[in-house]
Ligand SMILES: NC(=O)C1=CN([C@@H]2O[C@H](COP(=O)(O)OP(=O)(O)OC[C@H]3O[C@@H](n4cnc5c(N)ncnc54)[C@H](O)[C@@H]3O)[C@@H](O)[C@H]2O)C=CC1
């Protein structure tokens with residue numbers, strides 16, 4: 001069993017910084033872009049990517065779709081030197097080529113989130129296989145996506161026995177469809193990452209917790225098969241209510257004897273994406289420069305943006321803090337109401353989900369500089385699950401950015417205490433659901 005996710009060794013202290021200094025001197029991108037998959041000097045590129053990929057210029061194609069080029073220097077500096085890893089795995093020299101062959105399964109792939117998420121994943125240069133599972137309508141999605149000419153990667157052996165990584169412009173990236181419970185296990189064989197957006201979305205007037213009765217069972221059933229078929233995969237749970245579905249997934253994995261708290265994530269990236277968007281707009285900043293950690297959970301007041309920890313360091317009035325916090329907490333409802341019965345956030349969630357998935361893959365691949373907020377098993381507070389900023393690594397969670405919870409403002413501290421009872425009840429509800437479902441029937 002992996003070490004407890006929040007062992008003291010894994011706790012990072014952020015560097016001491018004055019806000020002004022941080023804002024002026026530090027590039028504050030959320031994430032560095034993925035390093036090139038191979039060094040151009042070291043491996044040959046047979047074709048111009050510009051020729052084949054309409055969306056990005058050749059030089060950009062090998063980097064992330066969701067992040068930018070600057071490194072996340074402040075956070076990186078908070079990692080002890082001994083914890084730093086080299087980038088050696090991310091480049092390859094002749095004779096040492098490898099295939100970047102990460103396999104991802106999307107469960108609920110034909111839905112409002114599943115479809116655009118699958119498209120974004122198919123565009124990602126970091127994965128080779130995409131397995132799409134749903135109880136209905138997957139065939140069409142696979143046929144549709146299969147026509148996008150996003151190339152696969154493969155290792156080729158050149159003259160003189162030199163292996164190089166290359167794009168195979170004839171082979172399309174493998175996209176496979178799986179429909180119905182009988183095909184679920186096949187969709188999960190050999191995958192590195194499982195993303196779960198299966199379940200019903202809200203309608204106006206509903207809370208996320210109102211989805212519990214349907215979605216709890218869906219997540220439970222999917223994770224049971226995942227535990228049997230891909231026990232080592234990372235799992236990203238999108239299905240709501242995330243505050244309960246993640247504890248449900250954890251209990252199922254525990255029952256199956258394969259729970260690794262470092263590998264189970266509730267996807268809260270959309271809260272960060274929204275916080276960054278709203279703050280950048282309010283303060284007239286470049287979007288790319290803004291990073292607001294969002295902690296707690298993923299429903300109403302359990303969503304707590306830490307504006308005092310925003311980068312760059314930004315001055316907010318009390319009124320701005322209150323208005324921005326409430327807007328970020330209610331942003332999901334804002335979309336639900338605007339869609340007026342046609343569902344909840346799908347496109348922004350697909351974007352956020354693809355970003356989080358890409359971060360997971362980059363971490364698996366050895367990128368030493370990957371930080372994300374996520375709702376996970378945690379010891380940062382007295383609650384067993386809590387969203388906070390994490391450093392991701394090859395085995396999932398590598399460390400917690402502990403310092404985010406230090407020196408909170410009075411407003412944030414109060415909001416943190418206020419969210420705890422609701423979050424605790426949602427966690428308890430998830431755990432009790434699994435225990436009830438698996439209790440032997442009274443005779
Ligand atoms: N974590 C987050 O930040 C967010 C979470 N969500 C949640 O994501 C979930 C999905 O939302 P949408 O894609 O808009 O819903 P949707 O109804 O458009 O799609 C859901 C898909 O799940 C499939 N599905 C249902 N039961 C299944 C099962 N047992 N196995 C596999 N697939 C199954 C459906 O056939 C459908 O294709 C909802 O619970 C929603 O609340 C939505 C937005 C943000």
Ligand SMILES: O=C([O-])CC(=O)C(=O)O
Pocket residue numbers: 201202208240270331332333335336344345
């Ligand atoms: O609000 C919803 O029901 C969907 C969701 O979680 C979000 O958009 O943050």
